[in-house]
């Protein structure tokens with residue numbers, strides 16, 4: 001494993017972080033057992049992963065708590081989140097403070113390392129900054145968490161207005177950011193701010209579903225070509241990004257390309273990967289530890305996709321539970 005410093009938190013963290021949400025939720029999202037999910041977390045830790053990201057809303061805090069039993073608390077960086085209720089409801093101070101206390105109980109810890117406001121839409125940001133953050137900082141004084149973070153709602157904020165506005169405000173120690181091969185907006189909207197203010201960065205959506213499902217990628221290319229956003233040759237192939245897979249330091253697979261692409265972007269600290277599959281777990285860590293994609297491939301990806309907005313952020317079609 002390689003380790004880095006998570007911005008101004010000073011925490012030493014593995015460059016590969018285990019995401020306990022996404023569509024897999026450690027396998028719970030595809031019908032695997034809690035024991036299986038605990039096993040995924042333990043295997044990640046055995047491979048040197050020391051940053052675990054969960055959220056009250058994921059339903060995985062209990063299994064993270066089980067996996068952490070008997071583990072030296074100082075050896076792991078536990079990140080969790082509190083959300084606004086679903087639908088049109090807004091954030092409230094009381095529900096966020098309740099969520100923090102609930103997370104501590106479910107995780108079975110005295111404190112979390114990074115407590116994050118989850119999926120904050122631009123319109124909610126002023127309330128989050130003026131009411132919720134001050135209330136949370138008072139909870140930090142009680143020792144309930146060490147650092148305050150914020151995460152975006154990428155499908156609803158593809159231009160990343162919320163993070164662009166929030167990061168200079170000074171209270172956010174970490175930011176969770178969407179960034180991938182075909183969504184390069186953060187390079188101009190977010191990373192200049194995180195670098196200037198030493199905000200630690202956690203990347204989500206490196207693979208998401210678009211790079212895990214070849215048919216979804218091919219369909220997205222056809223839609224983009226039909227509206228003139230990408231060249232037509234990309235829509236004529238079942239494997240439009242196959243040019244990234246080659247010898248001479250090229251990628252070994254599309255998911256390998258996707259994780260390596262994100263890992264080596266200047267401004268990236270931790271690449272989160274979400275999986276319920278032990279084989280994917282090992283493959284993804286190996287990819288995150290490999291060198292950057294060749295410069296010619298990175299240049300081609302910038303030329304082809306850096307103008308795109310909001311691509312590949314959505315959820316996949318719902319899978320039936322076995």
Ligand SMILES: NC(=O)c1ccc[n+]([C@@H]2O[C@H](COP(=O)([O-])OP(=O)(O)OC[C@H]3O[C@@H](n4cnc5c(N)ncnc54)[C@H](OP(=O)(O)O)[C@@H]3O)[C@@H](O)[C@H]2O)c1
Pocket residue numbers: 018019020021022023024027053054118119151152153154176203204205206207208209212255272273274275276277279280281283284
């Ligand atoms: N707003 C927010 O705060 C927010 C939103 C979303 C996510 N997140 C965080 O970011 C983390 C990452 O989420 P993500 O959805 O973006 O995950 P991701 O790592 O980009 O993609 C995970 C998806 O790709 C599949 N996959 C992973 N490795 C693979 C491989 N080697 N080959 C083929 N398929 C593979 C997984 O299924 P398998 O189980 O089959 O591997 C899963 O469906 C989450 O767990 C969560 O911690 C935060």
